[in-house]
Amino acid sequence: MKKRPAEITSMVINYTILIILAISTLYPFWHVLMYSISDSRAAMSGGFFLWPRDFSIKAYQLLYRTRMILTSYGNTIQRTVLGTFLNLAFSASLAYPLSLKRFRLRGFLTMMIFFTMLFSGGMIPTFLLVRELRLIDTPWALILPTLVSPFNMFIMRNYFQSLPASLEESASLDGAKPLRILLSIILPLSLPVIAALGLFYGIFHWNSFFDGILYINDPQKQVLQVFLRNIITVTAIGSTTTIEDRALGAGLSEESMKMAAISASIVPIIIVYPWLQKHFVKGVLIGSIKG
Incomplete structure (x- = not known):
């Protein structure tokens, strides 16, 4: 035509x-x-x-010559992988019962969880709680306070609700328990929303730096974003030598080092995104429409 x-x-x-x-x-x-x-x-x-x-590539050579950046990379990868896995596991464990119409406390728990989206305990009470639990300078201080995002959990719940109820009923008649149904039926059919929320959670953990400043005092345990922030703000790159001194010694400008530091933090996410893109839009759209 x-x-x-x-x-x-x-x-x-x-x-x-x-x-x-x-x-x-x-x-x-x-x-x-x-x-x-x-x-x-x-x-x-x-x-x-x-x-x-x-x-x-002198800026990258100088940047990666510092042992601390490799340690920070390792800490960030550990946080991102472990944190994302636990985020998805706990979000799914909470979203599944809330998606069941026969669950009696469904409405009450939904309202209580929604309440936390409007009001929170605040930064100081959260810090005091983390300190009292003796989580300071541990990876758990960066993971446990953000274990479940209510918004992401509701997206996952809505996706679970969009699945045919007959699948669960058939499995129940065959004697399958709720946990078995979740692991064997619901989650395999929910890969789009899991991929989308996994990307959300993963980017959150990768880019977070403020909680690293609050809860991590040991330089050997600091995450990549805190380390790169120190470079960008021209603070110490080692025990005695500053980024400015090392850059000038190598014939580099501070701006070149800052640009290299920024690139080092965003390139991994850009590489990962295309692998999850095919699930991203579908998972978010289906999970956000029905509710």
Whole structure:
């Protein structure tokens, strides 16, 4: 079917707007990456960075020469993997009973959980609780206070409700217990929402730094974002040498080190996202419509 001129014009306008929005969104990341792999003197001339200027990876060599960044990477990976797994496990364990219409406390518990989305205990009471539980300087201080996100849990609950009730009824008639039904039927059918929420939880853990500042005092246990924040704010990179001294000694500018530090934190997430993208939109849409 031949398209009318008005439709063609509308399509051109829409695609133009989308392309402009895509470029304006992606260019800041591209600028940071190109700046970080450019020679410092050429980079300091300013302007737009569409490609590297006098390609150089000295900033990354200096950054990864510091043992603390590898330790921080390990701590962050540990937090992200363990935290995301526990987030999904506890969210599913809570969402499943709340998705069952026969569960008598369903309405009461839903209201109580929703209440926590509006009001919280605050930062100081949370810190005091973590300290009294002797979780300071442990990975659990970064995971347990955010074990379940009410918003994400409700998305998962709505997705569970969208599944045919006949599947659960058939399994119950065959003698399957609720836990068996959840593990063998519900979760395998909920991979889209699990992937979407896993991405949410994973990005949250990877990017979090404020709780790391509050609860982690041991430099050997600090997460990547805290370490990179110290670099960006020009604090110590080692026990006696500052980032400014090391950068100047290697012929690098502070800006090059900052750009390299920022790139080091965002590239892993950019690499992981395409693997989960096919489940992302479907999981969020289905989980957010029915409720």
